[in-house]
Amino acid sequence: MFVFKFGGASVKNADAVKNIFTILQGYSENIVVVVSAMGKTTNALEKIIENFFIRKEKVLKEEFNQLKEYHYTILNGLFDDKDHEVFADIENVFEELAARLDTDPTLNYDFDYDQIIGFGEILSTKIISHYLQMSGLTSRWMDVRKVLKTDNNFREGRIDWDLSSKLVKEQFEFKKEQILVTQGFLASTINNLTVSLGREGSDYTAAILAHILKSKSVTIWKDVPGVLNADPKYFDDTVLIEKLSYLDAIELAYYGTSVIHPKTIKPLQNKNINLYVRS
Ligand code: ASP
Ligand code: MG
Numbered sequence: 001m002f003v004f005k006f007g008g009a010s011v012k013n014a015d016a017v018k019n020i021f022t023i024l025q026g027y028s029e030n031i032v033v034v035v036s037a038m039g040k041t042t043n044a045l046e047k048i049i050e051n052f053f054i055r056k057e058k059v060l061k062e063e064f065n066q067l068k069e070y071h072y073t074i075l076n077g078l079f080d081d082k083d084h085e086v087f088a089d090i091e092n093v094f095e096e097l098a099a100r101l102d103t104d105p106t107l108n109y110d111f112d113y114d115q116i117i118g119f120g121e122i123l124s125t126k127i128i129s130h131y132l133q134m135s136g137l138t139s140r141w142m143d144v145r146k147v148l149k150t151d152n153n154f155r156e157g158r159i160d161w162d163l164s165s166k167l168v169k170e171q172f173e174f175k176k177e178q179i180l181v182t183q184g185f186l187a188s189t190i191n192n193l194t195v196s197l198g199r200e201g202s203d204y205t206a207a208i209l210a211h212i213l214k215s216k217s218v219t220i221w222k223d224v225p226g227v228l229n230a231d232p233k234y235f236d237d238t239v240l241i242e243k244l245s246y247l248d249a250i251e252l253a254y255y256g257t258s259v260i261h262p263k264t265i266k267p268l269q270n271k272n273i274n275l276y277v278r279s
Helices: 014-025 041-053 057-078 085-102 109-117 119-134 161-171 202-213 246-254 262-270
Strands: 002-006 031-035 139-142 179-183 186-188 194-196 217-221 274-278
Touching (some): 002 014, 014 057, 031 119, 031 202, 041 057, 041 119, 057 085, 057 119, 085 109, 085 119, 109 119, 119 139, 161 202, 202 262, 262 274
Parallel strands (some): 002 031, 002 217, 031 179, 139 179, 217 274
């Protein structure tokens, strides 16, 4: 089996989601698909969290509506049948988010942050899982919070490897389906409170799952051609680096290249799992 990770830019609109289907269609292997929140959703949720915390009701309402509209634009671009169950499913998630925003904040910002930030990944994975299923791939939606367990260090959860390994192996089983779709960036405490793994943490999720499931490889799908020798936002004569050792990749990530999240390499290196960065 393989692990594929699709970041926010790879799921930012209906066409991007359709492209994921096109990519997956080319494979007959079992694949765990790890997905981030759509486009800039995590940034939008961070604003919502700030305004939730200081009780700016009016702005909060506007930001909530914008987030909802953004997701419904994507839904409408993907599903012609307006009776498709995805619509009720997504409506429920937004109702749950609205109910959460209606409660009073606690005195623990990081705790509240994690209880709200995770909605982005829940939305994206539900939409994508339904879309793949409708398009003819067999897929199952998995709640990663049921299997990845951390301590109570909200916003930067530390993985309990023993417990998580046991739970992932028990539950991430391919039965009739070829594809399991799950959230990057999220985990939970043993009391089932959502914990996030740090911004841009979805690559790390892909690596953790690959490590535990002994995946052949991890592929991070991006909107750049692969790992370049410089950031193409600032240089136009960049060169594609075909191959990197784990050590070089760790150094690059450590010194701030935005291609790979720094924590991603170690779980792969320990099991000799190849990491591909593809467009
Ligand atoms: N959605 C989260 C973020 O934007 C996690 C990720 O994209 O890796 O930080
Ligand atoms: Mg991202």
